[in-house]
Amino acid sequence: MESAADNAKQPLRTSVWLEGKPAARGRRSERSDHPTGLGRDRIIAVSVRLLDAEGPAKLSMRRLAAELGVTAMSLYWYVDTKDDLLELALDSVFSEIDTVGPADDEADSGTDPDSGTDSGMGSGTDSDTGTDSDWRDDLRALAVNYRALLVRHPWVSPLAGKFLNIGPHSMEFSAAVQRVMGRTGLPAHGQMGALAAVFQFVYGFGTIEGHFVQRCAEAGMTQEQYYREAMGRINERPEYRGRFDRAEELMAARGGDTAEEMRERDFTFALELLVAGIEAMRARG
Known part of the structure; x- marks a missing residue:
């Protein structure tokens, strides 16, 4: 021993x-x-x-x-x-995540990404005119692609918490995220907190979604079938029925004909809340 x-x-x-x-x-x-x-x-x-x-x-x-x-x-x-x-x-x-965005294109064209005028730190060109280099669009794209990766490969989320994730493709994704966050106009000391807020949310959302999708597949059911089956059984039990009344009201209010559509609305709305939060914190200076 x-x-x-x-x-x-x-x-x-x-x-x-x-x-x-x-x-x-x-x-x-x-x-x-x-x-x-x-x-x-x-x-x-x-x-x-x-x-x-x-x-x-x-x-x-x-x-x-x-x-x-x-x-x-x-x-x-x-x-x-x-x-x-x-x-x-x-x-x-x-490597499945497309990390090539406007910031990369600008760097390739010879623009100095570290210069005061071209860094995109809240400049009029980036955030006010809604051009292709808008950091909001790039942040949404990275968040959506990261979520898709977690759902497509459910084993990624537990391993991402186990290893350092310093391989070339992981580092490229991390660099892309930091480049976008650097263009939000947030002060340097707030950028990592904003990054954590967005991508820890995506990590949690994508992890739960990925595991749910996997469980449905193992049960030989669609997500909608599994969801309806589960809710039907809950409503049959009086000790649970009352506790889910409010949840059913909220689900009806958020719209969507299927479980997948409801989840999509939730993700989109939550991501927009985070983008709005970054904008609000930037406005505070």
Whole structure:
């Protein structure tokens, strides 16, 4: 049994991205007899597919190897541990978010993004004329795409809380978010709080939605069918019926013919509240 002293001697493994160049990780040698037709990109792509279908708990090197048609030991030419594999898969799906926006275009055109006049910090061109570089539109787009990612890959939310998320695609998303927030006109000390308000909301909303969608799929029902079934059973129980009367009134008031439409209205309205809050705080100076 390992003692606390033994564990203390072992270097802390914080991230696959901090263990040397990820492209060179794994137990490779100078030999050329490594598995043919197998590469890190293919391993990651199949891992994402298995994670979508079965979740992180069921993913193992043996399960992945069977899907790839190779031996489990073959995978160690490319990754050292399952955690490394999960971290690589997590970063790869962030590439699905389109982070190219007006701010990037301006930078590519030679405009200095750090100059006082072109930074978009509440300038008339960015926030008052409603041009394509409006930070509100870019913030909405990033929020909507992040929510879609969380719903499309329900395993992302628990892993995002476990790993550092410092891979290239995750960092590109983070940089895009910070660029947009830097154009809101908020003072520097308030930008991180605004970022947390928006994207912690999206994280929570997308996580719950993703898990609900997954549960409906496992039950072989649409979201609307599952919702109606659940509410019907609740209304059959007198101890619950009264507690949900107010909730049903609110659901009727928010509109929408289906559970999906009601959720869409909620997300859109909540996001607009946050955008309005940023505008109000900016106005305070």
